[in-house]
Amino acid sequence: VSLVHSGLSAALSITVLAIDPIQDWVHSCSPLAVICLSVSTGYFIYDFYDMVVGALYVRAHGILVHHIMVTTCYVMALHCKVAVPYLVVMLLLEINSIWLHSRKLMSMVGFTLANRVYAMTWHALWLSFYTTRVLLPFAVHVGVTLDRHRFPHVVYVGCSKAYNKERHLKHK
Template sequence: MDLRSTLLVIGGSACSFKLLNTVLRFLPTPEPAHLKAWKWRNISTSVAHSSLTGAWAVLCLYLQPQMVEDLISSHSLLSHSLVAVSTGYFIHDFLDMALNQSFKQSWELLLHHSVVISCFGLAVTSRRYVGFAVVSLLVEINSVFLHVRQLLLLSGRRNSWLNVGTFLVFRVCTLGWMTRWLAVHREHIPRYVLMMGTAGLSVVSTMNTVLFYRLLRADILINTHQNN
């Protein structure tokens, strides 16, 4: 895709996720979640994005396994479109949170989204590091379970151990592999890209460490203590 087509895909994606969010307003919402209707719609939209992009990333790597060996320049129309669509979602979600939630409640995710939009934007406009962005989207497989957990909590239920397992496999392992790849290939990457990638991974890894602690504390440690 040329730059104009790429921007159209990003804009179309953002509008599509906004449309989905609007449609959810007219669908049934569990009674316990009525007081947090906006959050229910936001998380439900996030589930759709995570399900789509997580499966799409696996498909891209399955159809083009050589992309793992060259995360800088190797990509396909399918993988490039994936990163563009995901960029559109993060733009939509950034705006959705900024307009509907206080900064105190959303600053962590706004920071995360800013980092992702910057890195993905560089990848889709330059057509370089698309493979790196695709690998990072494997994290969305765990995000499906994290978002479903939030929906279950809003409904008064939870799914703890599955979250922890997928968190370790698709977040910790993926981000660890990406950090190692960046360190090994640092001599082949422009300094500004290396700095952007390092800063992005540092922010995301720190946020994931905090998230993992919260997940363990809320779903495992407290439950174990209560059962004892």
């Protein structure tokens, strides 16, 4: 399910960015962008439920907290129609998740770095990690910071507190 979500979310976010040129990073909200974020929000809710029912959260508190924070921010953004383009860009990190899940599946069936396809997947995983999980979030944070005066106060403060709380939990 995670691999399907990653592929669908990455494809939807690329489609949104290719079809709907973004004029206003804070207040733009196309129907396709709403679908893109809604699909991911639904997945996060499903995965949260699955983690709780399967007691997987015992080993991964951070992922559970991450799902709560992301779902809260996505629902707020969709409800208020604020910052949707920024969140669509952040869904590009699912490109990295595609490679992560692919590498994991290949590893589970016995592939090693000696296999050319596995080695290419491993390299794609790290290249996409750097671009989608380091550079993109940095660019989005810069953009949000520059646009902070355009956000409704409650959205900016709420998302900032959620982000800081999540960062604090990761560093414990």
